[in-house]
Each structure stands twice: as structure tokens, then as C-alpha cells.
Amino acid sequence: MVKDLVCGMDVDEKTVKHKTIYQGKTYYFCASGCKISFEEDPEKYIGASSKKSDSSCCCGHC
Numbered sequence: 001m002v003k004d005l006v007c008g009m010d011v012d013e014k015t016v017k018h019k020t021i022y023q024g025k026t027y028y029f030c031a032s033g034c035k036i037s038f039e040e041d042p043e044k045y046i047g048a049s050s051k052k053s054d055s056s057c058c059c060g061h062c
Contacts, residue, residue, distance in 0.1 A: 005045040006034035007059055022046075031059035 001010045009030045013019075018029040022042045029035040038045055 002028050004028065004030045004034050004059075006037045009034075009059070029059075033059045 002013050003009070004011050005027060007030060011028050011030050013026075013028045016028045016030075018032055018035040020027055020029075020035055020039055022038075027038060027042075029038065
């Protein structure tokens with residue numbers, strides 16, 4: 001299991017449907033909304049805490 005960097009949810013990297021590669025590393029997401037948020041501003045989430053900094057929820061799992 002790995003953490004979705006956008007919402008902090010645990011996801012199984014072996015079965016997850018939403019993933020992207022950034023700077024040679026693969027990142028995994030629980031839903032398309034989290035993937036889109038990450039792709040719009042990856043540096044916001046890399047190295048940040050595993051939870052979103054704002055109170056909105058992009059995927060319905062927060």
C-alpha cells in the first residue's frame with residue numbers, strides 16, 4: 001500500500017486505476033480528481049504532509 005499524496009488515502013499500487021509518472025517516479029491516486037490535482041501542481045504535494053492543506057475533498061474519500 002502507498003499513500004495518495006493529495007488526500008492521504010492508502011491505495012494498492014498493484015490494483016489502482018489512477019497513476020502518473022513525474023520526474024521518473026510513479027505516483028498513485030484513489031480517484032481521478034486526486035490525479036488531476038497532483039498533475040496541475042505536483043510540487044505542492046511532493047514533500048508535503050500526506051493530507052491536503054485545504055478543507056475541500058477532491059475524491060469523496062476524504
